[in-house]
Amino acid sequence: MPPGDLFVAAPSAVSIYEVGPRDGLQNEKQILPTDRKVELVEGLIDAGLRRVEITSFVNPRWIPAMADHMEVASRIKPREGVRLSALVPNMRGLDGATRAGMQEVAVFMAASQTHNHKNINKSTEEALRTYRGVVGEALSRGMKVRGYISCVYGCPYEGAVPLDDVLMVCHELLDMGVYELSLGDTIGVGTPRQIEYVFRGLMRSGISLPQVAVHFHDTRGTALANITVALQFGIGTIDSAVGGLGGCPYAPGASGNVATEDVVYMLQGMGVETGVDLDRLVAISARLGGQLARELPSKYLKAHLGHCARLGQPVY
Ligand code: HMG
Numbered sequence: 001m002p003p004g005d006l007f008v009a010a011p012s013a014v015s016i017y018e019v020g021p022r023d024g025l026q027n028e029k030q031i032l033p034t035d036r037k038v039e040l041v042e043g044l045i046d047a048g049l050r051r052v053e054i055t056s057f058v059n060p061r062w063i064p065a066m067a068d069h070m071e072v073a074s075r076i077k078p079r080e081g082v083r084l085s086a087l088v089p090n091m092r093g094l095d096g097a098t099r100a101g102m103q104e105v106a107v108f109m110a111a112s113q114t115h116n117h118k119n120i121n122k123s124t125e126e127a128l129r130t131y132r133g134v135v136g137e138a139l140s141r142g143m144k145v146r147g148y149i150s151c152v153y154g155c156p157y158e159g160a161v162p163l164d165d166v167l168m169v170c171h172e173l174l175d176m177g178v179y180e181l182s183l184g185d186t187i188g189v190g191t192p193r194q195i196e197y198v199f200r201g202l203m204r205s206g207i208s209l210p211q212v213a214v215h216f217h218d219t220r221g222t223a224l225a226n227i228t229v230a231l232q233f234g235i236g237t238i239d240s241a242v243g244g245l246g247g248c249p250y251a252p253g254a255s256g257n258v259a260t261e262d263v264v265y266m267l268q269g270m271g272v273e274t275g276v277d278l279d280r281l282v283a284i285s286a287r288l289g290g291q292l293a294r295e296l297p298s299k300y301l302k303a304h305l306g307h308c309a310r311l312g313q314p315v316y
């Protein structure tokens with residue numbers, strides 16, 4: 001298909017940041033055994049993913065599905081060209097990640113006060129104070145630090161979130177030294193014009209867009225549309241979860257992250273390189289659906305399963 005000029009600003013390649021093993025599994029009823037988690041991460045890397053968030057060093061009383069963080073992180077061997085990361089909410093989490101040999105961590109907070117109280121038991125100001133120490137310490141240990149901001153497009157408790165609150169948290173985290181901001185539509189309420197509004201706001205406030213990743217949940221079916229808007233702003237990193245797994249336990253009603261295979265399929269069709277082997281990826285997704293004993297939300301997976309059923313072919 002000859003290129004038109006609608007997507008002229010879209011990059012020729014993007015980096016997919018896979019959050020399935022963490023954001024995807026943290027809210028699953030059926031807790032995946034550690035062996036299966038390790039296999040999942042290895043499989044994702046084999047399928048071409050080069051950035052994978054593998055677990056979170058949070059309190060297991062809050063998130064039981066991530067209680068095996070130390071074992072998962074210790075068992076996955078570093079590979080050339082692959083960056084593994086883990087969520088850390090405080091110094092204790094950072095120390096755990098350091099002991100497990102992680103070289104990259106991510107701090108996370110919301111742009112809304114209530115979500116911060118529910119999710120990390122801190123006000124926005126307390127979270128910023130905590131992370132100033134955590135990010136500084138991680139950098140002094142030679143780690144890279146990513147910063148998540150959730151509820152950018154809406155909060156399950158407060159509704160609309162003022163753009164100024166989002167920008168304030170963005171600038172604070174950048175000032176601490178995070179190398180990238182991941183802007184989360186935690187409850188999947190964003191629509192394309194709103195993405196444009198937020199991105200224009202980021203640009204006006206002097207934030208360089210190559211430092212920004214998009215993190216959409218597909219709760220209301222708008223994630224891919226939102227990604228196409230972000231691509232036109234030249235965004236280079238897209239967060240997604242294999243199978244469309246996920247949801248934040250402290251964001252009622254939040255369903256899956258946009259599925260990695262749906263993103264890769266769309267980007268391939270648009271001529272945007274991801275380095276991911278779609279056949280291998282959908283095979284992982286199909287296997288994962290079986291392990292979790294549920295139908296995963298990914299649209300590409302559903303099409304694949306339907307196709308295999310019609311032709312009598314194995315799904316993986
Ligand atoms: P707290 O209860 O305020 O912590 O929790 P505390 O400092 O008062 O300590 C209480 C107990 O927790 C103590 O144990 C600590 O040792 C322990 P005790 O003495 O009572 O036995 N503790 C820990 N244990 C293990 N690992 C730790 C840790 N820290 C303290 N790191 C805390 C505060 C932040 C720890 C808690 O609220 C927590 O773990 N929250 C995590 C919540 C979470 O993971 N949510 C899902 C993240 S998803 C998200 O945020 C959105 C995102 O995916 C993007 C998007 O989708 O938009 C990123």
Ligand code: MG
Nearest residue numbers: 023215246257
């Ligand atoms: Mg998410």
